[in-house]
Every structure is written in C-alpha cells, then in structure tokens.
Amino acid sequence: MAEKKTVLVRIKRQLAPDQKPYWEEFELTWRPFMNVIILLRDIAERPVTREGKVTTPVAFDANCLEEVCGACAMRINGKARQACSALVDQLEQPIRLEPLTKFPVVRDLFVDRSRMFENLKRMKAWVPIDGTYHLGEGPRIAPEVQQRAYPLSRCITCGNCLEVCPQVNERSDFVGAAIINQVRLFNLHPTGAMHKRERLDAVMGPGGVHDCANAQNCVKACPKGIPLVESISEVNRDAIRQAIFGWLFG
Amino acid sequence: MRQPKIIVVGGGLAGLMATIKVAEAGVPVELFSIVPVRRSHSVCAQGGINAAKNTKGEGDSTWKHFDDTIYGGDFLANQPLVKAMCEAAPAIIDLLDRMGVPFNRTPEGLLDFRRFGGTLYHRTAFAGATTGQQMLYALDEQVRRFEAEGKVRKYEGWTFLSAVLDEQGICRGICAMDLKSMQVRTFPADAAIFCTGGIGAIFGRSTNSVVCTGSAQSALFQQGVHYANGEFIQVHPTAIPGEDKFRLMSESARGEGGRVWVPRQPGDPRPPKSIPENERFYFLEEWYPKYGNLVPRDVAVRAIHKVVFELKLGVEGQPAVYLDVSHLPRELLDRKLEGILEIYEKFLGVDPREQPMKVFPAMHYTMGGLWIDDENQATNVPGIYAAGECDYHYHGANRLGANSLVSCIFGGMLAGPAAVRYARNLERGADAVPASVFEREQRRQEEINERLLRQEGNENPIAIWKEMGQWMTEHVTVVRYNKNLERTDQKLQELLERYRRINLSDRTKWSNQTLNFARELYNMLILARVITLGALRRNESRGAHYKPEFPERDDQNWLKTTRAIYDCGNIRFEYDPVDVSLIPPRPRRYDVK
Amino acid sequence: MTASGTSTSHREYFWRKLHSFTGIFPIGAFLAEHFWSNSYALVSVEKYNEVSRGLQTIPWRVPLEALLIWLPILFHGGYGVYLWWKGKSNVLDYPWMANWMYTLQRWTGLVAFVFIGWHVYTERFLTQGKSTYADVERALSDPLYFWLYIVGIVATSFHLGNGIWNFLCKWGIATSARAQRGAAWFGALVGVTFTAVGLAIVLGVRFDWKPFEFYTLPRQ
CATH class of the missing domain: 3.10.20.30 (Beta-grasp domain)
Known part of the structure; x- marks a missing residue:
C-alpha cells in the first residue's frame, strides 16, 4: 500500500x-x-x-x-x-x-453571533402581516421582482460579511452588510414596503447604513454571492431621500 | 383568569408555526432550540411545498392531492387528518406568500408550480431550489416580530433533556440544558409542543443536519410517549455521498426535467457526455412509463438498488447513477435550481450544467415519529404535543416529495391552538405543581451528566455512533431481511452495553459538546432499537419498508399503525387499525400505464 | 433630521452625511478653484501675482474664508480623524482592490489634513494673507518643503478622487455594480487630473517652468 x-x-x-x-x-x-x-x-x-x-x-x-x-x-x-x-x-x-x-x-x-439576530429585530426585518388566519392570496409580484428579491433572501446569517468588514470592530457598532441587505429585501416586498419608512428610520440610527465606508469586502466574502454592495447603495439612496424629504417637508 | 404558558421545543418550520399560533392567541411562549432557529434543518428543504391550487388548468384538486398522498404512502396513514392537511394546503401557500416567501412567479405575477414525485400534476410551489430556507426565514421573521413585542422568549443554544411529569403523569414543563454553561434547568409550562424534527444521525450519515438526532423524541419515548411507525424510514434516491453527510439533490431536479440513467454497458469507462443516447439506460422512464423519473421515492430507490446491485450497472462499477440536467437550458437551471446545482459544484468541483451528477440513495426522512391523536397533535401524555417530522401522522409508509413542508406547517397550526385550549382548560396549572416535581427531574438529569463526566472506561462515543450508523444503514434502510434485523438489534444491545463504559475525552464544564453528544447517543441507540424491532415485526412490504421475504403488502395482517411503548426498560409493541374510511386501499402500482 | 414620530437617534447619520458632503462641497470645489488659480503660476509670475492679489482682496474675505474653507476643512478633517480611528483596516488579510482604496482613503485623509494645516499656516497666516509668487518659490526651494508638497498634493488628490467615488456609492447615486464601476472611473479621472495639475504647479514654480507663458507674448 x-x-x-x-x-x-x-x-x-x-x-x-x-x-x-x-x-x-x-x-x-x-x-x-x-x-x-x-x-x-x-x-x-x-x-x-x-x-x-x-x-x-x-x-x-x-x-x-x-x-x-x-x-x-x-x-x-x-x-x-x-x-x-x-x-x-x-x-x-x-x-x-x-x-x-x-x-x-x-x-x-x-x-456567539446573536448580535446579528438582535440587529434584525432592530431593523424590523419582517413583513408585518395582520395574522395567520385566512386573508386570501398574497400580492401579485412580477417575476422580475421575485428574481431580484430571491438572491437577497438567500442570506444565511453566517457573519462572514461582518468578519471581513473593517468598519465592524470593537470601536464601532456597525450592523454590517447582511442586516442592511435585509432592509432592502423587505422594502422590496409590496407589503413590506408599506413599512419602509420605519425600516429606513432604523437603518439611519446608530450603527446604521452610514457606517459603511465602501471597502466592499462583504460582497467578496459572501458565500451566497449576494449583491451586498448594491443593497447597501440602494438603502443609502432610499435613506438619503427619506432624510432630505423628511427634513424639508416632514 | 390564570394566564397559561406554553413551551415549544424545536425552531424549524413546525415549531415556528406553532409558536406563531400560540403567540397570536395571546399566550406567552418559550421557544427552545439547539441552534439559532434560523439555522434549523428545515433550511435544507429544497424542492418545494405541495398545494393543489390548480393554476395550470390541469384539473388538480385537493382530493387528488389527498389521494396521491394516501396512495403514495401505501395506505398506512390515518386518512381524515391527511385530507384536512391537503385541504388546508392552498391557504397555507397563501399565508406563506403573504409573509414574503419569494416563491417563483409566472409572467402574470401568480405563483408558479412545478412537478414533483408521485403525482402527475404541477402542484409544488417553490422558491428557487431553497424553498425550505425561504419558508423558515419567513416564519423566523414573524417569530422575531413577536419576540420584539415581548410575546415570545427564545432559548437558543439550549437542548431539551426531558419532560417534567407530575405524579399523575401530566407534563408540567421541561428540563433543558444550556449548551454554553452546561447548566441544567427546569422550565414550568402548562403544555409543551415538540417539533424536534428528523433522526438522521441514527443512520450515521444521512441528508439530515447535525442536530437531527431524534434525541428529544427518544427521551420522550423513554418517559412514556408512544412512538409510531418507527420502521418507516425514507431513503432519498438522489444524494451526493460524502464522508460527513449525504448532500441532497432535490427531486425538483427531476421535476424540472432531469433524467436518471446509467450506461447500458456495465462499468463503461467513457465520460458520460460521450455515451450516445441509445447506450444509456433510462431505467425509471423504461420501467415506469407513466411517472417516469417522478415515481415516489421508495420506488425510485428500489429501482436504483436493482440497477446497481442486481444488474451491476452502477456508474464506473461504483454504487452511483447519473442524475442528468445537462440537457436543460442554462437559464432555466439558474432560475429554478441554482441552489442545489451550486451545492454540487462547490462540493465536487464539477458543474452539473455541463456534466451529469453522480448520485446515490441516502437516508432522508422518518415517516414514523411520536404518536399523536387524530385531531389535536396530542400525544398520549397529557400536555405533550408533537408536530413536524417528529410526529408520525401524515405520510403513511412513504412520504411524497414536497409534502413534508405542508405537514410541518399544518401540524404546527393544529398543535399551537390545541395546546392553548388544553392549557386554558387545565384545572390546575404548572404554577400549582410542587417545586419538588421540578427539582427531582433536574436532579435526575444532573446526575446523568455527573456520571458521564466521572466515569472511566474504554469506549469512544463517536466509534459507537459510527458502528450504529453502519449497521442501521446497511440493514434497516432499503432492503430488510429478518435475520439481519435480528442481528442489528443484537448489535444495538451490545452497543448499549458498551455505552455504559464510554469515556468522555472532554470533562470540562463549559460548552462541552462531547458530553452533549454522549447524552444524545444513548437516546439514538434506544430509538434505533425501536426502528429495528418495528421493522423486524412487520412481515410485509409497504412503502419504504421492503422485505424481499415478504414482497407483498399484507392489508389483512398489517394495515396497522405500529405503536412502540417503553415499559420499564423494555420496548413493547401494540398495533392500531388504520383509519381508511375515505379512500379504500387499492394495489399500489406505478409501473402500469 | 429625525423622521417624525420616532425615537431613533439620527445624529450620527447627520454628521456622517455632512462629513461626506463637505468633502465634495465646499472642500472639493475649493480645491478645484485653488488648483485653477494657482495654475496661473504656469503662465507667468506677473499673472500669478495679479490673480492672487485679486483673490486676496475680495470683500468679506475673512468671513468667507472661515465659512467656506476653514470651518469645513476643520470639521471634515477633525471628524475624519475620528472615523479613521473607528475603522480597522484588514487589507493584509483581504488584499482586494476596494479594500486597498478604503485603507488608502483613511491614510491619505490624515496626510492631507496635516499637509493642509501646515500649508494654510505657512502660506495664509505667516504671510498675513498676502502671499506672493516669491514666497511660494522660496518655500519650494527647500527640498523638504518641495517633497512635502508633492506628497501632500498626491494624497489630497487621491483622497478627493476616491472620495467622489465613495460619495457616489454612499449617497446611492451609483447603485448597481456597473454604475459603481463607472463612478470609480470617474473618481480615478478626477484623482489623476488633480494630481497632474497639482504636480505641474509645484514643478512649474520649483523649476521656473512656464509652459503657458507664450499666451502673454504679443502676436507676431
């Protein structure tokens, strides 16, 4: 042998x-x-x-x-x-x-990665349904929207994107790409979008989306190939819009 | 009025659904899970979830879904609840859709449906090839919302050890262990719902996750909860063999047009792509022209066994067949199957869009489980409920693909409100139970830990586990012979004997995974015996249970639910008649046109 | 800048956005103006002195300087140091392009801040706001100062170019991977242009190189 x-x-x-x-x-x-x-x-x-x-x-x-x-x-x-x-x-x-x-x-x-789950709570990462009793069918969704949402929804909360992010460390409370990606996901859903404002409000809070400094390591480290940088950017765009309009007209 | 409290053990689909239902009823829930619930094994479910919504103009109906399920399960399932499940399925899909599960869509924006095994209809809603993941996340998010509102309290990283039963044998709470501090604690509750999933680890390597040991079910069994139809173990026809586990290749690969074949020439050394069509043996399509590659799993598995072991036609002489999707358009594969193709590519370094996959059957699911009644998911012990894979009720002798997700949700939907009703009607709640009842159980469990940590011996728990897995896989899966089943039980008894002399390689008291594994191992050995003895006694072939010595289904003697009972250290069996009041049993033949 | 009816603090968000905004406007804009007016050094000494004198004698000079230059730079630099301290580069573990940019952005920011502070002190305050070509020439004849200028200009230009890319991504103006690539090229173009112009000015003064002097010659 x-x-x-x-x-x-x-x-x-x-x-x-x-x-x-x-x-x-x-x-x-x-x-x-x-x-x-x-x-x-x-x-x-x-x-x-x-x-x-x-x-x-x-x-x-x-x-x-x-x-x-x-x-x-x-x-x-x-x-x-x-x-x-x-x-x-x-x-x-x-x-x-x-x-x-x-x-x-x-x-x-x-x-111990429980911090990530706590942050999901803060960001209200859910579709707020009225109840589990029968309320008929869900909203119609274009295949194209589903194809955009599904990859975002494949996040396995492994924490690799936080691990490689230079902005996540003991001096900062940045929530990280995975969490911001969930904000985008739920803001994409027709029912989720009804509560977009709350989510954006949370993601502008301490450790929120503004803590991203564009090192873009997250997207490289993601085992599921989620377009995290794009997610952060989109949330940024919506957040700034809400901030400016909220400030001007709110 | 007294406010009851309910405990849910297990945070997969069934557990989360039950939790949501209880929380919705305004009753506080404590949810226990070994892993963060978002990492539960439901995450591995790939292909989809069945519901006869008949959106493809095929004339599908919930009755046909019901009939397919009963027929696919070889008439072993009690029928009324299965019918109720099939009728509830379309609304379940709507609910999940409302929760935001990103199901694939038709151009009109409606839910898309694919075909799956054991049916001729497009009945399976899906989210890519990671439907279970998407459903689990949606339910997890709803539970998180209740958690944020203070209605649910999670104990993640805790493992269930035992139920706390009072003098009357009523469940008054549970005893659990924190896997970090190894602290053993009791938690009072008026009812406990168990959604503790699969038992794959009993077979060593399976398609299941690491936590699927069946330890909780076994612990309950040893405390008097009956265990039904344990001998019905589903082997999935297409998995990628691995040293650590078998990775599932979903039935959806075939639902979308994937074909199973072997070269006609034994040991053909040519690369698969260079083998011409006429030299390929599409044995499922040839033997089962009506269902083709989408015969139920037990049928497909036996066909593969025949091809590999009797006809000696395994790919390159190995125990493997080709699962081929390389003829399908890339766009379709990426849109509908990416999740599983990615697994194959990552773990084997071969792109299944280009090359056929090499697969082999692997232990996948248990149809058997904790015995529950015909309406409430209630076990025989008052206050203990069960739902999901760990209950026995819905799949008879063989589960159809994409039915497990329905049964998980449906079971959870029944168990939650049933437990609430029970708890509200209790005359005396858990708060009125003397503390000594809880202290006694905690002490009993602590003593087990202390003994394991103290004892000196020469047996290695992992070695015992591996041996059990090998025996179970070899003798208690696809083909079963009574002689081998007897030998397996003897082996299991020998392993139990050796278990008494195990030596833990880790005696620390912080996050000691070895200790926890040793505890689970004992429970696995007991449940392995339940499965083996159940199989030994059932002298017929039905669904996934196949004995060449008794190749026919025997309704005369065996149209019965097996009920295993733990009696002072002995395993005893009773048999109940099956409720076949809705669809009279008929021969199950998938090979006729 | 808080959304109505919520308790979440957006203070940090506000400062962060203000920080990134001030980097572009007025600081980036002023840098462009600064490089523009200093480019007269490439025409002739007289022209340079004429333009500087013009700028040095605008009405409301000090309040304008304070509001549009000193305060923004102090804020951008000061808050920037805090941000520099909050991030922990890991570019050695993950040597990816954007990660390098991240790390360089932090260090060039620090260099630029120190350089600009020194530059303002020597050329604005020591000269009592009346700096001339001769002052600059004298300073650049010292090799140490000369190299300080080179390093300072490269760092500042990089910081601005990369900052523009960051700005476009972080304000959600360039969101898709393709748009972000485009933004990166744009940022790179800005960085390279500023570096080239800045270095040309320094070299022009140091070596008395006047490539545009012929503009001032009479028609033949």
Missing part, C-alpha cells in the same frame, strides 16, 4: 471566553473529498495533538454541512468562510483554523 498522506492543521483554541487562546497542531490521515468538518470530526474521535499530547475535541458550530444554515463560519487560513465547503485539497497546509474575530468566542471555534 502506498504511504498514507497526512493533513497538517493548526487550530486556535480557547477553553472559555475569559481564558487565553493557544494553538494546537494536529496531523491527520488524508481522505478524498475531505473538508474542514471531517478534519474536526476526526480530531474529536481521537483528540491527540501532533506532539502526542491528549487534548479535548475542538468545539465548533455546524449544522447542515451544505452551506445553507450558516453555522460553520470560521477563519480558515486567515479567510472567513464556511468550514463545510472548505475542501482540504484546495487549502494550503498547515491549515490554520481560527474563530471569527468580530464575535465573542464561546469556546475554540464556536462564536
């Missing part, structure tokens, strides 16, 4: 939020179509470092493993991306795994 190929991984570990991070290195047996999830599972099955030290399995967040739930975002070789779609064969070794840096670490690669 041919000699076994191995994979080298360096992982930034942290036992708890108040503990110091440290690095551990692992050497694992290579398998075809290996992704970062498989690496981490292999470590969990046999948590021994390269030096032979017995350690604990690496904590990480993952669920669907097909890049649609958004859970497994982390920094892989310095870049924010989803672990499930990060194929080992396409990564330079040693593979460096770190938690996202813009969110509080829970443990190891597991971070």
Whole structure:
C-alpha cells in the first residue's frame, strides 16, 4: 500500500471566553473529498495533538454541512468562510483554523453571533402581516421582482460579511452588510414596503447604513454571492431621500 | 383568569408555526432550540411545498392531492387528518406568500408550480431550489416580530433533556440544558409542543443536519410517549455521498426535467457526455412509463438498488447513477435550481450544467415519529404535543416529495391552538405543581451528566455512533431481511452495553459538546432499537419498508399503525387499525400505464 | 433630521452625511478653484501675482474664508480623524482592490489634513494673507518643503478622487455594480487630473517652468 498522506492543521483554541487562546497542531490521515468538518470530526474521535499530547475535541458550530444554515463560519487560513465547503485539497497546509474575530468566542471555534439576530429585530426585518388566519392570496409580484428579491433572501446569517468588514470592530457598532441587505429585501416586498419608512428610520440610527465606508469586502466574502454592495447603495439612496424629504417637508 | 404558558421545543418550520399560533392567541411562549432557529434543518428543504391550487388548468384538486398522498404512502396513514392537511394546503401557500416567501412567479405575477414525485400534476410551489430556507426565514421573521413585542422568549443554544411529569403523569414543563454553561434547568409550562424534527444521525450519515438526532423524541419515548411507525424510514434516491453527510439533490431536479440513467454497458469507462443516447439506460422512464423519473421515492430507490446491485450497472462499477440536467437550458437551471446545482459544484468541483451528477440513495426522512391523536397533535401524555417530522401522522409508509413542508406547517397550526385550549382548560396549572416535581427531574438529569463526566472506561462515543450508523444503514434502510434485523438489534444491545463504559475525552464544564453528544447517543441507540424491532415485526412490504421475504403488502395482517411503548426498560409493541374510511386501499402500482 | 414620530437617534447619520458632503462641497470645489488659480503660476509670475492679489482682496474675505474653507476643512478633517480611528483596516488579510482604496482613503485623509494645516499656516497666516509668487518659490526651494508638497498634493488628490467615488456609492447615486464601476472611473479621472495639475504647479514654480507663458507674448 502506498504511504498514507497526512493533513497538517493548526487550530486556535480557547477553553472559555475569559481564558487565553493557544494553538494546537494536529496531523491527520488524508481522505478524498475531505473538508474542514471531517478534519474536526476526526480530531474529536481521537483528540491527540501532533506532539502526542491528549487534548479535548475542538468545539465548533455546524449544522447542515451544505452551506445553507450558516453555522460553520470560521477563519480558515486567515479567510472567513464556511468550514463545510472548505475542501482540504484546495487549502494550503498547515491549515490554520481560527474563530471569527468580530464575535465573542464561546469556546475554540464556536462564536456567539446573536448580535446579528438582535440587529434584525432592530431593523424590523419582517413583513408585518395582520395574522395567520385566512386573508386570501398574497400580492401579485412580477417575476422580475421575485428574481431580484430571491438572491437577497438567500442570506444565511453566517457573519462572514461582518468578519471581513473593517468598519465592524470593537470601536464601532456597525450592523454590517447582511442586516442592511435585509432592509432592502423587505422594502422590496409590496407589503413590506408599506413599512419602509420605519425600516429606513432604523437603518439611519446608530450603527446604521452610514457606517459603511465602501471597502466592499462583504460582497467578496459572501458565500451566497449576494449583491451586498448594491443593497447597501440602494438603502443609502432610499435613506438619503427619506432624510432630505423628511427634513424639508416632514 | 390564570394566564397559561406554553413551551415549544424545536425552531424549524413546525415549531415556528406553532409558536406563531400560540403567540397570536395571546399566550406567552418559550421557544427552545439547539441552534439559532434560523439555522434549523428545515433550511435544507429544497424542492418545494405541495398545494393543489390548480393554476395550470390541469384539473388538480385537493382530493387528488389527498389521494396521491394516501396512495403514495401505501395506505398506512390515518386518512381524515391527511385530507384536512391537503385541504388546508392552498391557504397555507397563501399565508406563506403573504409573509414574503419569494416563491417563483409566472409572467402574470401568480405563483408558479412545478412537478414533483408521485403525482402527475404541477402542484409544488417553490422558491428557487431553497424553498425550505425561504419558508423558515419567513416564519423566523414573524417569530422575531413577536419576540420584539415581548410575546415570545427564545432559548437558543439550549437542548431539551426531558419532560417534567407530575405524579399523575401530566407534563408540567421541561428540563433543558444550556449548551454554553452546561447548566441544567427546569422550565414550568402548562403544555409543551415538540417539533424536534428528523433522526438522521441514527443512520450515521444521512441528508439530515447535525442536530437531527431524534434525541428529544427518544427521551420522550423513554418517559412514556408512544412512538409510531418507527420502521418507516425514507431513503432519498438522489444524494451526493460524502464522508460527513449525504448532500441532497432535490427531486425538483427531476421535476424540472432531469433524467436518471446509467450506461447500458456495465462499468463503461467513457465520460458520460460521450455515451450516445441509445447506450444509456433510462431505467425509471423504461420501467415506469407513466411517472417516469417522478415515481415516489421508495420506488425510485428500489429501482436504483436493482440497477446497481442486481444488474451491476452502477456508474464506473461504483454504487452511483447519473442524475442528468445537462440537457436543460442554462437559464432555466439558474432560475429554478441554482441552489442545489451550486451545492454540487462547490462540493465536487464539477458543474452539473455541463456534466451529469453522480448520485446515490441516502437516508432522508422518518415517516414514523411520536404518536399523536387524530385531531389535536396530542400525544398520549397529557400536555405533550408533537408536530413536524417528529410526529408520525401524515405520510403513511412513504412520504411524497414536497409534502413534508405542508405537514410541518399544518401540524404546527393544529398543535399551537390545541395546546392553548388544553392549557386554558387545565384545572390546575404548572404554577400549582410542587417545586419538588421540578427539582427531582433536574436532579435526575444532573446526575446523568455527573456520571458521564466521572466515569472511566474504554469506549469512544463517536466509534459507537459510527458502528450504529453502519449497521442501521446497511440493514434497516432499503432492503430488510429478518435475520439481519435480528442481528442489528443484537448489535444495538451490545452497543448499549458498551455505552455504559464510554469515556468522555472532554470533562470540562463549559460548552462541552462531547458530553452533549454522549447524552444524545444513548437516546439514538434506544430509538434505533425501536426502528429495528418495528421493522423486524412487520412481515410485509409497504412503502419504504421492503422485505424481499415478504414482497407483498399484507392489508389483512398489517394495515396497522405500529405503536412502540417503553415499559420499564423494555420496548413493547401494540398495533392500531388504520383509519381508511375515505379512500379504500387499492394495489399500489406505478409501473402500469 | 429625525423622521417624525420616532425615537431613533439620527445624529450620527447627520454628521456622517455632512462629513461626506463637505468633502465634495465646499472642500472639493475649493480645491478645484485653488488648483485653477494657482495654475496661473504656469503662465507667468506677473499673472500669478495679479490673480492672487485679486483673490486676496475680495470683500468679506475673512468671513468667507472661515465659512467656506476653514470651518469645513476643520470639521471634515477633525471628524475624519475620528472615523479613521473607528475603522480597522484588514487589507493584509483581504488584499482586494476596494479594500486597498478604503485603507488608502483613511491614510491619505490624515496626510492631507496635516499637509493642509501646515500649508494654510505657512502660506495664509505667516504671510498675513498676502502671499506672493516669491514666497511660494522660496518655500519650494527647500527640498523638504518641495517633497512635502508633492506628497501632500498626491494624497489630497487621491483622497478627493476616491472620495467622489465613495460619495457616489454612499449617497446611492451609483447603485448597481456597473454604475459603481463607472463612478470609480470617474473618481480615478478626477484623482489623476488633480494630481497632474497639482504636480505641474509645484514643478512649474520649483523649476521656473512656464509652459503657458507664450499666451502673454504679443502676436507676431
């Protein structure tokens, strides 16, 4: 049998939020179509470092493993991306795994992204329906509008766009591209648009759309290819319009 | 009047729908979910949601939807509630549409419908190829709105451990664990609705998400909730095999014109595109001319098994067949199927718009689940309700594609108000239950944690899980032999024995995923036995349950709902008659014209 | 600038928009005027002195300077420093074009602010508002000052050109990817033009290069 190929991984570990991070290195047996999830599972099955030290399995967040739930975002070789779609064969070794840096670490690669969901709340990212009882059909929507809304609606709240944004950091409360994109999405919907004003009002609040400084990293890092820069621009346009008209005539 | 409180466990489609219904009724809800609800497994549902809105002039009707569902499920489902579901489906679509789900549209701005398996009608509304995602988001947003109004409180990152039952065996709340601090806590409630989804992890690798372990259902089962039709496991015909999971390639690929084939010549080494039409074997179209590639999943899976294992015609000699959409126009593929084609491209580096995809069947769904009654989604334990994939009610022996999303929403819509009614009519609410009832349950659960963290042994939980998965996949999926089922149960008992000697590689008390997994593993092993024993006992072939030794459906003896009961550590079975009052059973044949 | 009936604070939004607006008007506009009038240095010393004198003797000079130049620059620069501090460049991790622009925008802004402060101090205040060609020539003969001018002009021009692109994107004037590409080209054109004109003026004064002097010669 041919000699076994191995994979080298360096992982930034942290036992708890108040503990110091440290690095551990692992050497694992290579398998075809290996992704970062498989690496981490292999470590969990046999948590021994390269030096032979017995350690604990690496904590990480993952669920669907097909890049649609958004859970497994982390920094892989310095870049924010989803672990499930990060194929080992396409990564330079040693593979460096770190938690996202813009969110509080829970443990190891597991971070707390609840801030994003809180911000969705602030932006009123929903279509305010009267109730779930039967009120007939929804509004007619042109196929072209649906084709514009659908890609925006594929956001998986992974947080990669926040991770790569230089404007998102501990000195700023910028909500980030994902959230602003949702404002655009709901302002596009015929019923959602009835409450456009409230949403724009919120997105002009602290940490809102004005905090974007056009570095445009978000659109490059988005695993779903959402036109985030365009979304921010459109929200900007609507916001400024509302601001000026509100000021002049409001 | 006393204000009741209701708990919902699970934040997928069913759980969110139930939450919305309860909140709408003005009753406070606490919603528990392992993952942020927006990451629930419903997000993976791809193809669409069925509703007979008959917008294509085909003469479709809710009765035909009902008939297709019952027939597709091989007459095992109790019929009245299924009929109610099919009748509710068009309004459900309208509701989702109003909530802003970006369903694909016709040029007139109406909802577009595609075809799906087990029907001859365009009955499936869809949002690209990520319909479940879009529906989940819409419901999540409605719940977020209630949350902002203070009507819903979410506990995300908590896992359900057990129900709190009082002396009379009435559910008075739940016991859950915070997955960060590992704190075990009880939460009183007047009723609890369980929407805890699938059980894929029992089969090791499946199309399911990581959280789909069935652990909650199993925990409830061990507390006395009955588990019905566990042996009916749906295997999906087209998935991409992977080391970590099987990634689903939606039936919608075939609904939009995708074709399944293998080269006629065994082990043909030629690249697929260079194989001429006449040397391709479109076996589904040949064997099932009327439904073609859109036969129900159990039928398609058995056909693929036959082609691969009996006729030895698997692609390049491997267990794989081609799912081919490369003949379809690119514009259509990008507009209607992008979400799934992107998955194939990302994970295998091959563009399915150019090359046929290599797929193979994989465990996908459980038709069985917590037993519920015929009207309220109520289990046999007072105060416990179930809805979504974790209930057993709607799909009989085989689920039709795009019916699961309807059943999730419909189940949630029934369970929420039913739980509210129950809670309001309770004579004595959870607040009147002595604290000792809650303390006892909390102590019991804490002790399990302490024991697991303390115990020394030589067994690895992941190894046990993998072994269980291999056995279950090999013997308790597509083709079942009694001898193998017996051996599998013995194996499971052996694994349970070994489980007592597991050694946790992580004994810390903060965000300890190993501990949580070990807890889930025990529950998975128990539920695996329910499935295996149920299959062993059912000596017939019906829907997804196929025994070559008993190849025919046997209505005489087995037109019955399996009901597994946990009795002092033993699993006992009872059988109930099926309500077939609306559509009398008839032979299920998809191969006739 | 708050929408009626809401409690959300829009104060930050207002300052941010004012910041980006002042960068274009009046600061960008004044820079254009400044480069324009200084271009007379490329015609002749006399013409330059004549034009400067004209500008130096407009009525209401000081209040106009204060309102249209000093205050906007102080605000734009001061608030800009705060914004510079709030962002954290990660261009080494993500070396993408727009990210480079983001980082450069911050640093050129800082350089421009310092340069303009020094420039105003030396050429406006030390000369008591009566700077002449000779003053500028003397300053540029010092190699240190000469290079300061070069760096200052390049930084300021970049900051303006890129700022115009930012402005067009951030005010939603260029929204689609295509429009933003167009805006980027426009911004680049402005940046390059200002750099070229600015450098020409400095080189013209430093090396007594008067490419447009022939305008002043009598017809032959």
